[in-house]
Amino acid sequence: MESVSVVTRDGGSVEFSGDSLQEFAAGLGGSLVTRSSADYEEVRAVWNAMIETRPALIARCADAADAQRCVRFADSNDLLFSIRGAGHNIAGSGLVEGGLTIDLSGMRNVEVDTESRTAVIQPGATLGDVDAATLAQGLALPVGINSTTGIAGLTLGGGFGWLSRKFGLTIDSLISANVVTAGGEMITASETENADLFWGLRGGGGNFGVVTSFTFGLYPVGPDLLCGLVVHPFSAGPDALRYYREFTSNCPDELTVWMVLRDAPPLPFLPEEVHGTKVVIFAFVYAGDPAEGERLLEPLRSYGTPHGEHVGVMPFADFQQAFDPLLTPGARNYWKSHNFNSIEDGLVTEILSAVETLPSPQSEIFIAQVGGAAARLPIDSTAYPHRDTAFVMNVHTRWEDASDDGKCIDWARGFFDATAPFSTGGVYVNFVSDAADAARVQAAYGSSYPRLQKLKAKYDPDNVFRTNLNVRP
Numbered sequence: 261m262e263s264v265s266v267v268t269r270d271g272g273s274v275e276f277s278g279d280s281l282q283e284f285a286a287g288l289g290g291s292l293v294t295r296s297s298a299d300y301e302e303v304r305a306v307w308n309a310m311i312e313t314r315p316a317l318i319a320r321c322a323d324a325a326d327a328q329r330c331v332r333f334a335d336s337n338d339l340l341f342s343i344r345g346a347g348h349n350i351a352g353s354g355l356v357e358g359g360l361t362i363d364l365s366g367m368r369n370v371e372v373d374t375e376s377r378t379a380v381i382q383p384g385a386t387l388g389d390v391d392a393a394t395l396a397q398g399l400a401l402p403v404g405i406n407s408t409t410g411i412a413g414l415t416l417g418g419g420f421g422w423l424s425r426k427f428g429l430t431i432d433s434l435i436s437a438n439v440v441t442a443g444g445e446m447i448t449a450s451e452t453e454n455a456d457l458f459w460g461l462r463g464g465g466g467n468f469g470v471v472t473s474f475t476f477g478l479y480p481v482g483p484d485l486l487c488g489l490v491v492h493p494f495s496a497g498p499d500a501l502r503y504y505r506e507f508t509s510n511c512p513d514e515l516t517v518w519m520v521l522r523d524a525p526p527l528p529f530l531p532e533e534v535h536g537t538k539v540v541i542f543a544f545v546y547a548g549d550p551a552e553g554e555r556l557l558e559p560l561r562s563y564g565t566p567h568g569e570h571v572g573v574m575p576f577a578d579f580q581q582a583f584d585p586l587l588t589p590g591a592r593n594y595w596k597s598h599n600f601n602s603i604e605d606g607l608v609t610e611i612l613s614a615v616e617t618l619p620s621p622q623s624e625i626f627i628a629q630v631g632g633a634a635a636r637l638p639i640d641s642t643a644y645p646h647r648d649t650a651f652v653m654n655v656h657t658r659w660e661d662a663s664d665d666g667k668c669i670d671w672a673r674g675f676f677d678a679t680a681p682f683s684t685g686g687v688y689v690n691f692v693s694d695a696a697d698a699a700r701v702q703a704a705y706g707s708s709y710p711r712l713q714k715l716k717a718k719y720d721p722d723n724v725f726r727t728n729l730n731v732r733p
């Protein structure tokens with residue numbers, strides 16, 4: 261192994277000889293990758309191709325003991341390091357320029373206990389791994405809507421998707437987490453052990469330690485549910501958005517309806533001439549008896565004159581992958597996001613005018629209906645501070661060619677500014693594109709920030725876990 265220079269927390273660097281790196285690597289159950297390793301680019305790549313961050317060292321952990329070795333190695337050398345789960349974060353915070361990346365993406369085991377209805381999940385698991393293991397047993401964890409997303413980053417930020425109105429956020433199912441602390445100790449956080457840390461892990465991101473396993477409670481679900489998409493022409497826009505507002509104001513917890521505005525993908529149930537034209541899509545899941553879902557969704561399905569629909573009782577595990585083709589890894593992505601309490605008329609006008617000028621065929625505006633069970637826990641019960649939000653809007657600006665960066669980013673920022681007056685001022689921590697934007701960090705942690713700072717001062721006073729949306733001790 262050749263010598264490697266690694267960035268330290270004070271901005272300097274440490275030069276490691278090949279022998280000392282060999283010794284560190286030999287102590288790992290996994291492997292150590294450097295910039296000159298043949299598989300470096302493949303190992304380094306994350307979901308968002310905009311992220312060009314190049315760690316000096318990537319430690320591919322095989323188990324919790326590896327994560328502990330890495331934290332201790334970083335600590336004894338003052339190294340700047342990052343923690344990587346499945347590498348899905350839009351800001352690319354799983355990587356660190358010139359530092360050490362503690363890469364957990366190989367640790368993907370999901371162990372389901374059907375008797376206790378719990379799952380022990382390793383931090384590199386994707387939502388696809390989780391759904392495959394749980395739904396095969398007729399059980400589910402409420403997670404997000406894209407199967408390649410990592411469970412670790414998602415959970416530490418809060419986590420919501422099709423089942424969260426019925427069963428709460430992903431963190432609301434968390435029973436305990438095993439954590440390597442800043443000092444390299446392995447501890448457990450739960451309601452009864454290190455309860456303050458347990459509070460902070462549920463929304464405070466990767467600020468407090470490396471989580472090496474999560475234990476979750478599961479719920480009986482499906483495995484088949486009534487799910488689907490109804491696609492309307494863009495000309496229905498103003499009325500369709502107001503209809504969406506009215507319809508979602510009366511949904512029981514079992515029913516979740518999201519809205520997507522974009523150019524129509526080549527979906528087989530749409531006439532060919534509709535492909536590539538602007539559309540308004542209602543996407544929904546009924547997490548209960550399909551017959552009751554049919555009854556409740558009847559008005560939505562008979563509203564207006566849609567281009568087409570794909571609705572039916574289907575394996576929920578399949579619907580969990582319905583959006584995957586639109587969200588594949590490797591494209592350039594820039595997101596902007598706001599939380600809303602309502603969809604005001606002025607917001608409808610701004611959304612429709614932004615859709616008219618979408619900067620690329622892959623870009624879209626996503627509106628997620630949240631609330632329900634997630635909104636009924638007290639706000640200070642976990643560090644996630646946005647339980648009272650009704651809708652989360654995420655603007656997925658997405659394109660292929662770097663020469664379009666300026667155009668696409670400007671469009672997203674312009675739309676973000678235009679819709680800011682309608683927002684709560686809050687934002688979901690996992691949807692922030694720029695980890696260095698201090699105002700968005702404050703908006704993400706909201707009312708929890710002062711308590712998170714106190715917790716940071718207790719568990720990580722030197723801020724060794726800093727390559728994230730950082731809480732400063």
Ligand SMILES: Cc1cc2nc3c(=O)[nH]c(=O)nc-3n(C[C@H](O)[C@H](O)[C@H](O)COP(=O)(O)OP(=O)(O)OC[C@H]3O[C@@H](n4cnc5c(N)ncnc54)[C@H](O)[C@@H]3O)c2cc1C
Nearest residue numbers: 345347348349353354404405410412413414419420466471
């Ligand atoms: C296409 C797409 C769709 C999405 N859909 C949803 C959705 O429906 N619902 C939703 O809630 N979110 C959604 N997200 C956001 C998602 O929750 C975040 O991107 C999340 O950060 C992904 O986690 P990861 O482990 O893959 O991230 P990584 O990039 O691997 O890590 C991100 C950060 O999380 C922290 N982290 C990761 N693992 C650990 C660990 N083991 N211990 C401590 N800290 C750790 C670190 O700070 C790290 O920097 C989506 C993201 C994408 C790209």
